[in-house]
Amino acid sequence: MNCSAINEKLYDYIEGNLEKEEECFIAQHLKTCAACKQHYEEKYRMLSSLKRYGETLPDTTIDAELLFKMTEEKSVKKKSSLKRVASYAAVFVLGIMIPLIALMLGGANSDLLYDQGNYESMSSQNNSAKGQDNPREESGEQTDRITGLSQVYAPEKIIYNMNMDLQVENYAKARDDVVEYAVFNGGYIENEDKNNYSNNGVNYYYGYFVIRIPAENYEQFCLQMEDVGTVTNSSAYAANITQEYIDAEANVEQLNVQRDRLLKLYDQAETVSDLIEIESELTRLNTQIVQWENMLKDYDRDVAHSTVTLNISEATSSQLHVTNPFKGLGARIKLALVKSVNGFLDSVGFLFVGLFYVLPFVILAFVIVLIVRRRRKNKVMK
Amino acid sequence: MKFNRESKRVRNKEQFDRLITPHINRLYKALCAYTSNATAAEDILQECLISVFENMHTLKEESKAFAWAYRIAINAANDYFKRYPAHLEFKEEALQGGPDGLGVEQRADLVRTLKKLDEDERQIIILRDVLGYSYAEIAEMLKLTSTNVGVRLNRARERLRQLMRQGGYFNGGEEKN
Ligand SMILES: [Zn+2]
Numbered sequence: 001m002n003c004s005a006i007n008e009k010l011y012d013y014i015e016g017n018l019e020k021e022e023e024c025f026i027a028q029h030l031k032t033c034a035a036c037k038q039h040y041e042e043k044y045r046m047l048s049s050l051k052r053y054g055e056t057l058p059d060t061t062i063d064a065e066l067l068f069k070m071t072e073e074k075s076v077k078k079k080s081s082l083k084r085v086a087s088y089a090a091v092f093v094l095g096i097m098i099p100l101i102a103l104m105l106g107g108a109n110s111d112l113l114y115d116q117g118n119y120e121s122m123s124s125q126n127n128s129a130k131g132q133d134n135p136r137e138e139s140g141e142q143t144d145r146i147t148g149l150s151q152v153y154a155p156e157k158i159i160y161n162m163n164m165d166l167q168v169e170n171y172a173k174a175r176d177d178v179v180e181y182a183v184f185n186g187g188y189i190e191n192e193d194k195n196n197y198s199n200n201g202v203n204y205y206y207g208y209f210v211i212r213i214p215a216e217n218y219e220q221f222c223l224q225m226e227d228v229g230t231v232t233n234s235s236a237y238a239a240n241i242t243q244e245y246i247d248a249e250a251n252v253e254q255l256n257v258q259r260d261r262l263l264k265l266y267d268q269a270e271t272v273s274d275l276i277e278i279e280s281e282l283t284r285l286n287t288q289i290v291q292w293e294n295m296l297k298d299y300d301r302d303v304a305h306s307t308v309t310l311n312i313s314e315a316t317s318s319q320l321h322v323t324n325p326f327k328g329l330g331a332r333i334k335l336a337l338v339k340s341v342n343g344f345l346d347s348v349g350f351l352f353v354g355l356f357y358v359l360p361f362v363i364l365a366f367v368i369v370l371i372v373r374r375r376r377k378n379k380v381m382k
Numbered sequence: 383m384k385f386n387r388e389s390k391r392v393r394n395k396e397q398f399d400r401l402i403t404p405h406i407n408r409l410y411k412a413l414c415a416y417t418s419n420a421t422a423a424e425d426i427l428q429e430c431l432i433s434v435f436e437n438m439h440t441l442k443e444e445s446k447a448f449a450w451a452y453r454i455a456i457n458a459a460n461d462y463f464k465r466y467p468a469h470l471e472f473k474e475e476a477l478q479g480g481p482d483g484l485g486v487e488q489r490a491d492l493v494r495t496l497k498k499l500d501e502d503e504r505q506i507i508i509l510r511d512v513l514g515y516s517y518a519e520i521a522e523m524l525k526l527t528s529t530n531v532g533v534r535l536n537r538a539r540e541r542l543r544q545l546m547r548q549g550g551y552f553n554g555g556e557e558k559n
Contacts, residue, residue: 011539042552046543047511049492054512058420060410062427064403068395068435247466 001025003036010036010043061284066277069265157299159239160218160306167315168229171205174312177228178209185221187213187305199316206313218306229312245299252292259285394438401447402434408448408513409455415508417459418493422466430458449522456505495545503538510535 006026012018013026030037168174171194182189191210196203213221225231262282269275409430413423434451441450496504509515509523510531517528517535526534546552 011536042543042547043539045552046539046546049488050507050511051514053489053492054411054415054514057411057414057512060407060424060427062406062410062424062431064398064406064431067428067431243467251466 001029003029003033006033006036007039010040011047014040014044014047063277066281156240157242157245157303159241159302160215160236161239162218162222162236162306162308163234163311164222164225164231164308165233165311166225166229166313167232168312169315171207171312171314174228175207178211178225178310178312181221181224181228182211182213185213185217185224187211187217187221190307202316204314204316206311209308209310209312211308211310212305213308215304215306218308222308225308225310230315241299241303245296248292248296248299252289252296255285255289255292259289390439394435397438397441397444398435401441401444402431402451405448405451406431409451412452412508412513413455413459415512416456416505417463418497422462423459426455426459426462429462430455433458446522449519452523453525491549491551495542495549495551498545499538499542502534503541506531506535507538507542511539 006029009018009022009026013023016023018026030040166174175194179189188211189209190212192207193209194205194207196205198204211221222234222236259282262278262285266275266278266282269278406427410423410427413426413430414420417423417426430451434454437454441447496507499507505524506520509520510517515523517531520526520531520535521528524531
């Protein structure tokens, strides 16, 4: 057996799958051949790491019995939710039909634009009329439809961040300016750190700021920093966390459904051991829900408040003269671009969803116009 | 109609208790290694068990129940990560080992390297080297022949060893055994 033949058998050798004779031969070879010995060691370490990893994998806490009790609940619930969907559908159809009938009665010769323009006010009139009968139910229905729309078109969740290096003449004055601008824009200083160093017997200060600015004033604030000092370096980035946000929301919702199911089980539980089991499961769910909800809160805060990191340093007199009017231009352009792209996406998305929302009305109105025209033609023919 | 449904449930339950319940923990460990995320593995296992239960009557050979459930679990995992790609991330705290396990860093290195393998390679390494299944068992789980298992396992191991070597896994402190 040569080295490559031995190499091919090393895994079997380590696992002890070989005949005694072959095993002895390889053991002898490994004592004398450094290359094979190195291969052997790598393979041995790899396999033993994998094995130890397997030995320390956690055990499950899932209880199949409890799980099936829960699914039985679920199959009962499915039916009732079907009923609920049907009733929503009925209300929705009515909500469309009534304004349409009103339209038909109101003016059969109306054109398409007229239909679209008036749908909004028509339906709200309609709602307020019905609202007198049963205000509570009706308002619930109305908000349902509004949130429905916002779910289809959820606004993008974007976290804006800016890093800026500022060179200033006087640190103390610059700091005051920064704080003033931050407060003016509704923001606050989250973190601050001040240091100094000396050069040719003169003391210079430099510092680091983390500033949170309401997202709507973020751009303005960044531009204002150019009044505080010379921007020598800047980088902006925007993190879109929409998907993560939606996932987190979905998780919370899913966990809440599980919790409701468990609470129902809790009421029906007959033995003490069932109660204890359900209770511990409930605790686990509650902890998870709190964790996800905290994460959502963090997301909300980060989306509402952009983060600006400032490095401010006092310039030595020789540095002061090399200011460049184009410095900071990059940041301005980047900012403008990010904002305008988002604005564009926003409006396209809204238009698109809006289009689908009015589509049924447009089609129906179109059919009506056709019918009316044909009738008139028939009249003329007669 | 209702009677039919109930009796099907009863029969499924009986089969489930006999064929699947003893293997739930093994399924979980496989999912943990496959997803490297203990919380996600728990969610996936739950979905998998419900699906196994509801499809119990479609199982043809009882002797292959575990291999069948394993495939359902892997499908459930892939499905889950399509829905929640964010959970693909390795959750270190979820895989803390016991006292005789690997060091935390070494374990993180190992998990990261495993993730670089293709799905097929990762599965076979996990089944053989992490969980210690026999070639015959693996052949059934992955629907391969035993010879095929050997060939693929060898290829996957060599690939993993290359990746570990590139990642400097073998450079760290020599451990004596
Ligand atoms: Zn050799």
